[in-house]
Amino acid sequence: MLQLNRVTKNFAGLRALSNVSFEVKEGAIKGLIGPNGAGKTTIFNVITGVFPPSEGAILFLDKDITLQRPKEIARVGISRTFQKPHLFKSFTVWENVMLGRHYRTKAEFFACGLRYPWAKREERMIREQGLGYLRMLRLADKRDRIANKLPMGEQRYLEVARALSTEPRLLLLDEPTSGLNDYETDQFRDILFEIRDMGVTLLVIEHHMKFIMSVCEEIVVLNFGAKIAEGSPEEIQHSPEVIEAYLGVEEEID
Amino acid sequence: MEAVNRKITKSASTSTLEGLMQSKDSSVTQEPLDKDKLAWVLITPSILFLPLVLGDGYYINVMNFIAIYSIVALGLCLLLGYGGQLSISHSAFFAIGAYVSPIICLRYGLHPLVAIVLSQGIAAIAAWGIGAVVLRLKGHYLAIATLSFTIIIEVLIRELDWLTGGLEGLSSIPPISLGGFLIDSDWRFYFIIWSVVMLLLLFGLNLVNSRVGRIFRAIREAEDIASLFGADVKKYKVKLFILSSVYASFAGSLYAHYINFVCPAAGSIMFAIEIILVIAIGGYTLLWGAMLGVAFITILNEYLVALAEYKRTIYGLALILTMLFFPNGVLQGFKDFARILVQSLKKGART
Numbered sequence: 001m002l003q004l005n006r007v008t009k010n011f012a013g014l015r016a017l018s019n020v021s022f023e024v025k026e027g028a029i030k031g032l033i034g035p036n037g038a039g040k041t042t043i044f045n046v047i048t049g050v051f052p053p054s055e056g057a058i059l060f061l062d063k064d065i066t067l068q069r070p071k072e073i074a075r076v077g078i079s080r081t082f083q084k085p086h087l088f089k090s091f092t093v094w095e096n097v098m099l100g101r102h103y104r105t106k107a108e109f110f111a112c113g114l115r116y117p118w119a120k121r122e123e124r125m126i127r128e129q130g131l132g133y134l135r136m137l138r139l140a141d142k143r144d145r146i147a148n149k150l151p152m153g154e155q156r157y158l159e160v161a162r163a164l165s166t167e168p169r170l171l172l173l174d175e176p177t178s179g180l181n182d183y184e185t186d187q188f189r190d191i192l193f194e195i196r197d198m199g200v201t202l203l204v205i206e207h208h209m210k211f212i213m214s215v216c217e218e219i220v221v222l223n224f225g226a227k228i229a230e231g232s233p234e235e236i237q238h239s240p241e242v243i244e245a246y247l248g249v250e251e252e253i254d
Numbered sequence: 255m256e257a258v259n260r261k262i263t264k265s266a267s268t269s270t271l272e273g274l275m276q277s278k279d280s281s282v283t284q285e286p287l288d289k290d291k292l293a294w295v296l297i298t299p300s301i302l303f304l305p306l307v308l309g310d311g312y313y314i315n316v317m318n319f320i321a322i323y324s325i326v327a328l329g330l331c332l333l334l335g336y337g338g339q340l341s342i343s344h345s346a347f348f349a350i351g352a353y354v355s356p357i358i359c360l361r362y363g364l365h366p367l368v369a370i371v372l373s374q375g376i377a378a379i380a381a382w383g384i385g386a387v388v389l390r391l392k393g394h395y396l397a398i399a400t401l402s403f404t405i406i407i408e409v410l411i412r413e414l415d416w417l418t419g420g421l422e423g424l425s426s427i428p429p430i431s432l433g434g435f436l437i438d439s440d441w442r443f444y445f446i447i448w449s450v451v452m453l454l455l456l457f458g459l460n461l462v463n464s465r466v467g468r469i470f471r472a473i474r475e476a477e478d479i480a481s482l483f484g485a486d487v488k489k490y491k492v493k494l495f496i497l498s499s500v501y502a503s504f505a506g507s508l509y510a511h512y513i514n515f516v517c518p519a520a521g522s523i524m525f526a527i528e529i530i531l532v533i534a535i536g537g538y539t540l541l542w543g544a545m546l547g548v549a550f551i552t553i554l555n556e557y558l559v560a561l562a563e564y565k566r567t568i569y570g571l572a573l574i575l576t577m578l579f580f581p582n583g584v585l586q587g588f589k590d591f592a593r594i595l596v597q598s599l600k601k602g603a604r605t
Binding site for chain 1: 465497
């Protein structure tokens, strides 16, 4: 579904990504792990068009999306969340999800200002569908709260709900469990499976090893901008490169 | 309580198909009780009936000016309060409306209504041209760019005296007539202008509580995130700028045909700044607040004529006090105060 071919990204002499290639298969939950600064979030930014890669190509559903801008990426069917929640702070929880429905709906200035009957119907649909996504993320009771006033864990949930409401084919989650307590983390695992069962493919950046090992069929490991391993959780756990990257290598001291 | 009951009966009476779609808790997907709409329904008739109760008088003239400036303030409120784009060009668009319509009328002898419609078209094209260029800028840079446009218009009005009458302005502008019925008195104009204001307000209220309004607020908060959700931010900003500017130019046209005279003061920079000030005092995130601010300043202007020299000082003082005590405007301040009062009363009743 998503293919990265030898993607390289340079920032003024700093090589953030070098020759990273991997594939995410339709219907999978794929993990993306690595030590801090390994380039995981950079991969998300490159995929979503925040900045284009310096070299290499990105294919989504066999179409080249390498140079697409963020607003076009949403339309191809890729949505994302952020490491630090970027919600619309003054919006209510419900309005945040309703905004996610934006490009799936079409009422413009005059339709909205003059309340054409079809625009009214559309607005009601937006409200209902938004509420559906909130229910899925267990946020329906908090729909009228201001997004900024939610605890961190629920802000992350809300970001997922908002990303889902764009009806993506591929959902990119950037450290979804950081700031969640144990109970919420377990709940989030169920939610991830629910999302996959809806037919959404997932690519998840994560630091929480126990969590990622229990949800992903396949994991990519990055270190210093390069892919050092790819495979099932067991393979990753036993790969010497990965152990070295995380624990460091023993040095002989004379 | 009554409102809740009404909601439940309403949802029960919807067709079975809709009832099925709304599955579990059908009452929540109903439109919430829109307080703005309710206020509109109550306030509109009371404003329109006001002269029938109070009779003719000077206050009608004051109310008419409040109405005209309200239209400008509503336009700016949409752009600044909801879209987050600070523009100091509203006096320029007011002047475009106030000059183009009379020029069309006087030079080509067209009917005032036709002239008003045509001049809105011209203003919209101008706003589109300016907006497409300057809305690339943000914050202070946008304010400065729009300010330069205002200065250009101000100079053009004074210098192109073959067209605009220069410093003398244009006089004997024909009043609006509706099928032979001449709108030539304060009294008659009152009903026309207030109907227009309330309709434009309704349009604004509808707009901000809709798909498009959500995108404006999203742009105000975080443009880049808004674009991640498939919104063409630039297109929306330009459209909003055009809408906002046409509100201003429409007010300008009505103003010219009302007082039958325009002079360069209509497009002065001070006017553009005053409108921003008025919105800041009334509450720039509320359309009602913008109108309240206009009413406050206009009445102050009219009844403190003796203190005309200190006008700007009083404005400044009012602004400082508002910023200190009601940072989100007077209306928002009142709303918060009322909410706290109600809450503490409830608490008192319980204990």
